[in-house]
Amino acid sequence: MSVVGPLAGRSIVVTRPQAQAAPLAEAIVAAGGTPIVFPLLEIAPAADPQPLAEAAARLAEYAVAAFVSPNAVEHALPVLLTHAAWPAGLLPAAVGQGTVKALAARGVTGCIAPTERFDSEALLALPELAAERVAGRRVAIFRGDGGRELLADTLRQRGATVDCITCYRRSGPSDGVAPLLSAWRQGRLDAITVSSSEGLRYLVDLLDAEGLVFLKATPLFVPHARIAENARALGLSNIVLTEAADAGLIAGLRAYNWLQ
CATH class of the missing domain: 3.40.50.10090 (Rossmann fold)
Structure with missing residues (x-):
C-alpha cells in the first residue's frame, strides 16, 4: 500500500536531542514522511x-x-x-x-x-x-x-x-555526520529541522566541502527568527521560518511546496 500524506516520500531530519526527538518524528510519520533522527546536541x-x-x-x-x-x-x-x-x-x-x-x-x-x-x-x-x-x-x-x-x-x-x-x-554529535552524508548521496534527505543555533553550528563545523554543498541546497526548517538569523550568518540561505515549537515545524513541513 502506498504511503499518503503531505510528506509522502519525503525524508526529514529531526535534530532535537534524543530525549526530545520522538514527538516531531511521530508527527512526520503521521504526515506520511520518514524521520531521520540525528541529534545535533548530546546532553x-x-x-x-x-x-x-x-x-x-x-x-x-x-x-x-x-x-x-x-x-x-x-x-x-x-x-x-x-x-x-x-x-x-x-x-x-x-x-x-x-x-x-x-x-x-x-x-x-x-x-x-x-x-x-x-x-x-x-x-x-x-x-x-x-x-x-x-x-x-x-x-x-x-x-x-x-x-x-x-x-x-x-x-x-x-x-x-x-x-x-x-x-x-x-556537546556535538560524537559519531560524526556520516549518516547524513550517506542519506544525501543516496538522494533520500529532503529537509532538516533545526531548533538550536548551537546545534546548527556544530553541524556546519562537522561538514566537509561536499557536505556543505548538500546542506546549502537542503531546505532548513527553523522555529525561531534568531535561529534563522544565525543560519544566514553561517552562509545558509535555503531557510524556512516556521511558527514555534514542534507544532510550528510540522505545520511548516506540511505546507511546504516540495515541487518548487
Whole structure:
C-alpha cells in the first residue's frame, strides 16, 4: 500500500536531542514522511554537581525558579526534589511549553511561560517578572552550560538576586555526520529541522566541502527568527521560518511546496 500524506516520500531530519526527538518524528510519520533522527546536541549531566546540590538545599529561599528547557527539568528536578517537596511559595517559570509539560509531568504545576513566542524576551515580558515583582527577591535559573545571559542580566537589572545553576552540558554529535552524508548521496534527505543555533553550528563545523554543498541546497526548517538569523550568518540561505515549537515545524513541513 502506498504511503499518503503531505510528506509522502519525503525524508526529514529531526535534530532535537534524543530525549526530545520522538514527538516531531511521530508527527512526520503521521504526515506520511520518514524521520531521520540525528541529534545535533548530546546532553549529559553537568561536570560539577555541587552548584545544583547547593541550590536544592536552599530551594525555599527562591521566589522564582526558571527552567530554560526540558533538559533543565530532566537534570535539575530530581535533585531539587530529593529531600523535600516543591516549596509552596516558589513560582516555576519556563521559556517554552515543552518545559511546562516536563515540569507538570513531575508534579510541578502553576508554571508561568510565554504562550506565543518562546524565548527569554517573551518570558521577561510576563507581568510576574516585572521589576516591581522581582526587585529584592531571589531567582534561580536552571540551564545548560553556556547559552544566553539575557534572562539573568535583565532580572538583575530589575533588582533581583539571580543564581544561574548549570545542571547539564551540551556537546556535538560524537559519531560524526556520516549518516547524513550517506542519506544525501543516496538522494533520500529532503529537509532538516533545526531548533538550536548551537546545534546548527556544530553541524556546519562537522561538514566537509561536499557536505556543505548538500546542506546549502537542503531546505532548513527553523522555529525561531534568531535561529534563522544565525543560519544566514553561517552562509545558509535555503531557510524556512516556521511558527514555534514542534507544532510550528510540522505545520511548516506540511505546507511546504516540495515541487518548487
